[in-house]
Amino acid sequence: MKYDWLDAYLLQKRGVTKDLQxxxxxxxxxxxxxxxxxxxxxxxxxxxxxxxxxxxxxxxxLRAQYAGDVIPGYYSDKVHWNSVNPDGAVPDDTLRAMxxxxxxxVLGGLPKKRQREALGLTCCGTECGDCAFFGSACAGCNALxxxxxxxxxxxxxPIYACAVNRNHRATCAGCEKLxxxxxxxxxxxxxxxxxxxxxxxxxxxxxKGE
Numbered sequence: 001m002k003y004d005w006l007d008a009y010l011l012q013k014r015g016v017t018k019d020l021q022x023x024x025x026x027x028x029x030x031x032x033x034x035x036x037x038x039x040x041x042x043x044x045x046x047x048x049x050x051x052x053x054x055x056x057x058x059x060x061x062l063r064a065q066y067a068g069d070v071i072p073g074y075y076s077d078k079v080h081w082n083s084v085n086p087d088g089a090v091p092d093d094t095l096r097a098m099x100x101x102x103x104x105x106v107l108g109g110l111p112k113k114r115q116r117e118a119l120g121l122t123c124c125g126t127e128c129g130d131c132a133f134f135g136s137a138c139a140g141c142n143a144l145x146x147x148x149x150x151x152x153x154x155x156x157x158p159i160y161a162c163a164v165n166r167n168h169r170a171t172c173a174g175c176e177k178l179x180x181x182x183x184x185x186x187x188x189x190x191x192x193x194x195x196x197x198x199x200x201x202x203x204x205x206x207x208k209g210e
Contacts, residue, residue, distance in 0.1 A: 123164050
């Protein structure tokens with residue numbers, strides 16, 4: 001296969017899992033339990049197609065631009081899914097962009113809570129598993145609908161209340177104000193100015209998938 005970087009590229013995306021579907025002999029890549037890409041293997045375990053999802057108009061454009069190397073999805077919905085010749089003429093950067101689009105589309109199709117769970121993040125980009133209180137004093141933002149130990153009694157954390165409850169977002173990632181004044185007002189008093197700035201920067205990177 002021409003694209004020997006594909007496996008590592010997909011597995012470095014947040015929340016991605018991989019399995020082999022033995023009946024089809026497909027290596028499948030999932031986010032939140034939903035497949036967003038697959039490498040279809042023949043009886044000798046040689047790749048013959050890479051399946052991925054695209055917006056229909058983009059799929060039509062790429063099928064026309066790379067006729068014979070991008071075709072309607074093999075054993076898939078032929079409106080939304082496409083198959084790429086693994087030894088074909090599609091440039092590496094173009095295939096990466098196609099895989100990125102497929103990941104975004106399938107992730108975005110999940111319910112908002114499942115999106116956060118699949119990514120292992122809260123709406124503000126925090127990784128609950130890294131918190132010293134997780135599993136003891138706190139079950140996590142997603143499980144508690146934002147009513148975490150440091151939130152006002154009986155109420156959701158102000159960030160969760162804004163992003164999820166008021167604006168119906170999965171996370172703060174698409175907000176043009178990121179990081180906003182609400183973020184800056186929900187500061188752990190134990191953090192120094194520098195440590196707090198670093199925590200905000202890391203959370204933004206998490207949300208952007210960096």
